[in-house]
Amino acid sequence: MAETIYRTRGLSRVYATGAAAVRALDAVDLDVPAGEFVVLLGPSGSGKSTLLNILGGLDRATEGEVWFRDRSLTAMDEADLTRYRRDHVGFVFQFYNLVASLTARENVQLVTDIAANPLPPDEALGLVGLGPRVHHFPAELSGGEQQRVAIARAIAKRPEVLLCDEPTGALDSQTGVQVLDALAEVNARFATTCLVITHNAAIREMAHRVIRFQDGHVAEVEVNATRRAASEIAW
C-alpha cells in the first residue's frame, strides 16, 4: 500500500457572498495515495476547484482538517503555506496564467529562482517538448504551447504534487492530448502525484483513480484496473 499524500476529514468551505452562504465543500473525507494520477470529475460548482485550492494551500478550509503527508495544512499560518507551496506543489491552470511580459524560459525561471532544488529551466521546457521555443513570449506561442510552458513551470521545482485545474479546458483535442501526455509522463517518470480537474469524462480512463463530485460531496471514488494512454482516448 502506497503512502497517503493527502488526507481530509470533515473538510468544509463556506463562501459568504452577500445574504446567502454557499457551501462549496461539505464535510469531505478523502485519502489520496502518493504517486497516483487522480482525475476529479463533476459539474460546475460541485467543489472540485475549491478542494484543489485548499489542497494547494491557496485557500483555507472553514471546517475540518487536511493533511499533506503528516503535516496539517489547516494548522499552518500564512508563511508556512507559502513555504509549502514553494517547496511541494506545482500548479497548472486552465488559462495557463503565464506572465505576459516574460519569455517561456523566464516564466519557468519565476519558479527556479525560488525553489530549493529545481530543474534547469531549459531542461524543464525540454521535457514538454518546447526546447526550441524558450525565448518566445506567451503572445508568440499557441494555446497548447502556453499550457506546456505552464506545465514546465510547474514541474521545474520537482514538486511532489501537481495540481491541474482543467489543464485542457481551453485547448482543442489534439493539443489537449499533447498536454495530457506531458502530465502522464511527469507522473510516470518522477512519481509525482497528479490531481487533474476536468469536465471531459473521457480523461478518466488515464487515471489510477477517479473522484466524482456532486454538490460539495464526494459522490464516488473509482479505481481503474487498467489505464489508457492519452493518445488512445476518444474525445
Next chain:
Amino acid sequence: MVSALSRKLLRDLARLWSQAAAIALVLACGVAILLMSLGMFQALETTREAYYDRQRFADVFARATRAPRALMPEIAALPGVVAAEARVAGLVTLDLAGRSRPGMGQVLSLPAAGGSPRLNVPILATGRLPDPEARDEVLVNAAFAKANGLGPGDRLVANLNGRKRGLAITGTALSPEFVYTLGPGALMPDNAGYGILWLPDRAAAAAFDLQGAFNDISLSLAGGADANAVIDALDRLLAPYGGTGAHGRDQQLSDAFVTAEIQQLKAMAWILPPVFFGISAFLVHMVLGRIVALERPVIGLLKALGYSNLAVAGHYLMLAALTAAAGILLGWAVGTWLSRALAELYAQFFDFPYLVWRAQPGPYAVAGLLGLAAASAGALQAAIAAGRLPPAEAMRPPAPPRYGRTLSDRLLAGAGLGQPAMMVWRGILRWPLRSGLTMLGLALAVAVMVAANFLDDALDKLIDIAFTQAARQDAALILGQEAAGIAVEEVRALPGVLIAEGQTSQPAILRHGPRERRIGIEARPPGADLARTVDSEGRPVALPPRGVLLSSRLAERLEARPGDVIEAEFLTGRRETHGLPVAGIVEQYFGLGAYMQADALAALRREAPRVGAVNVALDPAAQADFDAALKDIPALAGTVMLTQVRRSFEDTIAENVVIMNTIYITVAVLITFGVTYNGARIQLSERARDLASLRILGFTRGEVSGILVGESLVLAVAAQPVGWAIGGAIAGALAHGSQSDLYAVPVVLKPATFAAASLLVLAAAAGSALVVRRRLDQLDLVSVLKTRE
C-alpha cells in the same frame, strides 16, 4: 543573474513608461526645487560665513558725531570685545566724468598704521591700497568701478565736506560690509550712482574735521560674548559724543538683506516641494492601484508558485521606487544645475568675491529621501493590498463594481441626463476618494499658477503704493548736516525745482513693553505732498498734530495699536525719552517707518525744526541744469534720484517675474498633465469594455470619448474654486515667508489671476485628455471585448 521577477519589473516599467514618466517629472520638480532652494541656501550661507570669517566682518557697529580717539582703549577693554576699530565715515557727492548726474559716495577711512584695517577688511580686486600719507588717493568698491568703467589710475571728483577734491583711484576692492550695497534712500543697489570710497585716515579726518576723533566704530566679539551687553556699554560710552545707538549685524544693512534673502530661500524650500511630493504620491497611488487591479491573476500566480506576501508587495513597491528613482535622478541633475546657476547669479547680485558652492550630500539625501518617501507612501496601499490578496481570490476575476441607487442617483435621474452623462457622474461618485484626489491634484496646479501670478499684481500694488502714492518726489537731496528750515528755500531756488519739501529723520529706539526697534522717526511739515504716508489702499493719511504714525509691520513688531503709548528714546541731541501716542497705522512695504509732524517733533524735543533732506519735484525740461547745479552745492552729502530708483526696481522685478512665471507655468502644466493623463489612462483601462460595447451599440466616437474625457473635465472644472482657495493660501504663505524688517510683499489677488490660472489648467487638462482620446480612437473593438477581464 537577473531574476525573472526583476525582469518582469523592468519590462512592466518599459510598458508603462509614459505614465511613469508623467509621475517622474512631477516628482523631479519637487526634488529639483527642494535641492535648488537648499543648495542655494547652503551655498549663500557657507559663502557668507567664509567671507565674513576671512575678512573679519565686525559684530557690533556704531556711529557718533565726534568721539575722541582716546576713548578707544576703554571701548577695547569692554568685556567680550576682541578687537575694536575706529573710522571716519561720511557721505560725499561725486562728480564723475561722463556722467551728468552727481553720484553719492560713502567715505570710510583706512587706518593710519599698516594701511589695511583689522576689521571689515576689504579684499583688493585690482591695484593697491592708497598710500597712508597721500591726500588724494582713494580705493573704491569694485562694483562702483565696474559700473562707471573706472580702474586704478582713473580720477574722480568728490565734494568732501564742502570742498571739491580730485582723487586718484589706486585700486578696487570688495568688502564684507557691502555685499549688498544700498545707498541712503535707495531700494535697489545703484552701483553707478553710489560708491564706497576708502581714504587714508589722515585725508579722511582732514576732510571731515575729525582729527584725533572718529565717528564710526566696529567691534568684533569673542564667541559666546553677550552682544546686547556690549551694545549697551558702547552706547553709554558714546552717548556724550553723539552716539546714535550701536547695533549688531542684524541691523547692518548689507547683512540684513543677505539674511533676508537666505531666509526667503529657506522658506521657499518648504512651501512648494510638498505640493509636488503630494501630487506624486497621489499619482503613484492611482496608477499602482490600477496595475494591481489588472494584475490580480499574476498576483495569484506568484503566490501559487510560492512567492511570499512580502515578495509580492515588494515587487509592486519596487515599481513605484524605480519610477521615483528616475524622478529623483532627474530632479538631482536639474536641481544641481539650477542651484549652481542660481547661486552664481546670487553671487553676482550680491557682491561676493567668490562662491563656496559644494554639492553637499545633505540636500541630495533630504530631497531624494523625501521623493522616495512620497512615492512609497503613494504605493503603500496598493502594494499591501497586493500582498494581502488571498491567492484563491486573486485567481478569480474581481466582482463588478457595485453601483447602488443612492440619493445622488435619484437627483441625477431627476436632472434628466442622458446615459453617457450618467456614466460620467456615476464614475465620479463611485470612487469618491479617487475623484476627490484627482480634483485636489488639479486644484494644486491652479494654486501654483495663482501663487505665481499673485506676485505680479502684488508688485504692481507695491510699486503703486511705494512710488505713485507715498514717495512721489523726483529726487531727495541729503544734506551733510542737519540744517534749519532755510535750506528748503535754497533748494527751491535751484533751477528746475517746482516743489521743495524738507524732512528730517531722528534716530530713536521705540519701545513697547518688552519689544523694541531702533529706527529713524521721519518728520515732515503738515500737508507735505511729495513724501506722504498712505493707508493700505494708497489713500494719503495726514500726519497727526501729536503722536506718531507707525508702519503696519513696525506696529506688528512692537505689538502696538492705535491709542497705545510707545516710548521713544532719541539717540541724538538731548537724548531724552518721550512717550508717544500711536495715532494711526500706515502701509509701507519697504523698511519699517515711524512718522510725525515736524513741528510736533521739534516741540517734543524742544528744538528748532531741522531739515536733513529735501524732497523735490522737478521740471523734466530743466533736469540737466538741476544736475549741474547739484555738483556745486557744498552742503550736499548726496542725491537720491527717485525716478531712477523706480525704474531700476521695475526692471529688476520685471526680469525676475518673467523667470518665475516661466518656471511656474511649466510646473502647473506638468502637474495637470500628470494628473489628467494618468487619470484618463486609468479610466480607459477600466472602461475599455464598456466603451467598446457602446461603440458596437452605435455610439459615435465623439460620444464615447465624451464619456472618457468628460469625467476628467468635470473634475478639472470642479477643481477650479478649490485651486483658487489653495492658491490664495500659498500666496499668503509666500508673502509671509518672505517678509522681513526690510521689505514685505502685499497679498493681492485679482480676478484676472484666477482666470489666467484656470484657463491654463483647463487647457492643459483638455490637451492631456485628448492625448488619451487618441488611444481610445485606435482601440480594437473586437479584441477588447474578447479579452478576459
